[in-house]
Amino acid sequence: MARYIFVTGGVVSSLGKGLSSASLAYLLKSQGYKVRLRKMDPYLNVDPGTMSPFQHGEVFVTDDGAETDLDLGHYERFTNISSKQSDNITTGRIYSDVIKKERKGGYLGKTVQVIPHITNRIKEFIKKDITNEDFVICEIGGTVGDIESLPFVEAIRQFSNEHGKSKTLFIHLTFVPFLKSSDEIKTKPTQHSVKELRSIGIQPDIIICRSQQSIPLDQRKKISLFCNVPIDNVIETVDVRTIYEAPISFFNQKLDKQVLKYFKLKSKKSANLSPWKKITNIVLNTKKIVDIAIIGKYVNLKDAYKSLDEALIHGGINNKVKVNLIRIESDNLNKSEINKKLKNVSGLLIPGGFGKRGTEGKISAIKYAREKKLPFLGICFGMQMAIVEFARNKLKIKKAGSSELDKKCYPVVGLINEWDKNGKIIKGTDKNLGGTMRLGLYEAKLRNNSAINRIYKSKTINERHRHRYEVNSNLKNKFEEKGLIFSGMSPDNKLPEIIELENHPWFIGVQFHPEFKSRPLSPHPLFSSFIKAAKNHK
Numbered sequence: 001m002a003r004y005i006f007v008t009g010g011v012v013s014s015l016g017k018g019l020s021s022a023s024l025a026y027l028l029k030s031q032g033y034k035v036r037l038r039k040m041d042p043y044l045n046v047d048p049g050t051m052s053p054f055q056h057g058e059v060f061v062t063d064d065g066a067e068t069d070l071d072l073g074h075y076e077r078f079t080n081i082s083s084k085q086s087d088n089i090t091t092g093r094i095y096s097d098v099i100k101k102e103r104k105g106g107y108l109g110k111t112v113q114v115i116p117h118i119t120n121r122i123k124e125f126i127k128k129d130i131t132n133e134d135f136v137i138c139e140i141g142g143t144v145g146d147i148e149s150l151p152f153v154e155a156i157r158q159f160s161n162e163h164g165k166s167k168t169l170f171i172h173l174t175f176v177p178f179l180k181s182s183d184e185i186k187t188k189p190t191q192h193s194v195k196e197l198r199s200i201g202i203q204p205d206i207i208i209c210r211s212q213q214s215i216p217l218d219q220r221k222k223i224s225l226f227c228n229v230p231i232d233n234v235i236e237t238v239d240v241r242t243i244y245e246a247p248i249s250f251f252n253q254k255l256d257k258q259v260l261k262y263f264k265l266k267s268k269k270s271a272n273l274s275p276w277k278k279i280t281n282i283v284l285n286t287k288k289i290v291d292i293a294i295i296g297k298y299v300n301l302k303d304a305y306k307s308l309d310e311a312l313i314h315g316g317i318n319n320k321v322k323v324n325l326i327r328i329e330s331d332n333l334n335k336s337e338i339n340k341k342l343k344n345v346s347g348l349l350i351p352g353g354f355g356k357r358g359t360e361g362k363i364s365a366i367k368y369a370r371e372k373k374l375p376f377l378g379i380c381f382g383m384q385m386a387i388v389e390f391a392r393n394k395l396k397i398k399k400a401g402s403s404e405l406d407k408k409c410y411p412v413v414g415l416i417n418e419w420d421k422n423g424k425i426i427k428g429t430d431k432n433l434g435g436t437m438r439l440g441l442y443e444a445k446l447r448n449n450s451a452i453n454r455i456y457k458s459k460t461i462n463e464r465h466r467h468r469y470e471v472n473s474n475l476k477n478k479f480e481e482k483g484l485i486f487s488g489m490s491p492d493n494k495l496p497e498i499i500e501l502e503n504h505p506w507f508i509g510v511q512f513h514p515e516f517k518s519r520p521l522s523p524h525p526l527f528s529s530f531i532k533a534a535k536n537h538k
């Protein structure tokens, strides 16, 4: 049986549970163990697909098409292990499964209750789809003490009771604040958080203390004493200079060593930290800066485009430049503002998006990039807008648009049921408009000798999708005559996957989200190439 490591958090949120779990997973994996990471989210949405990224951060998409919490992105980036649908569960999903079963009479007349029915379903999820993994690291979202996370905490308590301490380990991550006025590190919030955890039946085995500065031995002893945890298992995590330092920092604090010791295991080989050291060094010492403008909806939440920001940084690391992201709010952007802002940048990126707000500004920006030969990368919605821009300004289809935004437009982007094989537009009925999303990994064939073919060095690729609308391939020849090439198509040749401009140093739009597959230790070729072009711009 696999060994299960449960990671809870206390005191405040955003302490870096995801990063801690991902770093631990990397360390265990690099010592020869097979690891799986899972996330349990206490909200009532069935999955985060319907949640605004501006509230909850980006929706991360897996190979198998699950719309998941952004922490799964951290997991993938740090461990290079692709997550699956079964690696993320929410309270909403658990309840909806249980209620569905109840409606079908699946509980044989019993009263259906949180304990045992909800907790049983959670325990099923914890074990589901696990084969020969050595470790399963399960992160519980939220903060201990919240009403919402209680069923999860209760379920992991039961799980540990059923499978024994030799197969389960509890890690609790807390905050250890430093009070400037008294020049002191305070352990009381940690003590209270552990007290809270113990009151619902869980004694942590390891406490990770997030702190702005190193915690003196005396304070660690205090935490050990009051929280009933051996001193060696009170691990500090001081703010790192870059997230890529996290695995190194946890290794230095012996987190992996204590975990292995707890399970009476030895490392099969020594942890390989050199790739992290290498990229930390590049990130901290790179002087050259490349400015990339991103036009999107930014309501202050920096995690709204987490994977994208990361992928750009990876591209920068690969080119030994620092990528400076210039975030431009797409609302109310006028032409002169756009021109002014884009004049001083080396690349333009239009990310994925939904809805009409801010689209005209994006289209004007794309026009600028096309005409002024500014490197441009359009992702999903960004590619769709590039098609609209080109259709309006080069093909002179004045009413060109996306039917997502304007039902009366000429849909150069739309649901595929809006046109027939001859390019004749069939207006979708309300029913038809509820097309489903294309989610997860899809193959694309790349055209020989195209820019995209040179970038990927491959004829076929597989990338992750998350969209409902498609570019109208009936107009392919018209676009190509004017120099916009459909250089990547779905295997059946029906759906345009990639567009690129001839006679432009770097202008590419992709219908998928390459950012979900970029990893710091293996940067995505598209982002590396984009940043390289930006580096050479002007």
Ligand code: GLN
Residues within 6 Å of the ligand: 351, 352, 353, 354, 355, 379, 380, 381, 382, 404, 466, 467, 468, 469, 470
């Ligand atoms: N809104 C567009 C669609 O559904 C693009 C989605 C995206 O950018 N992920 O097709």
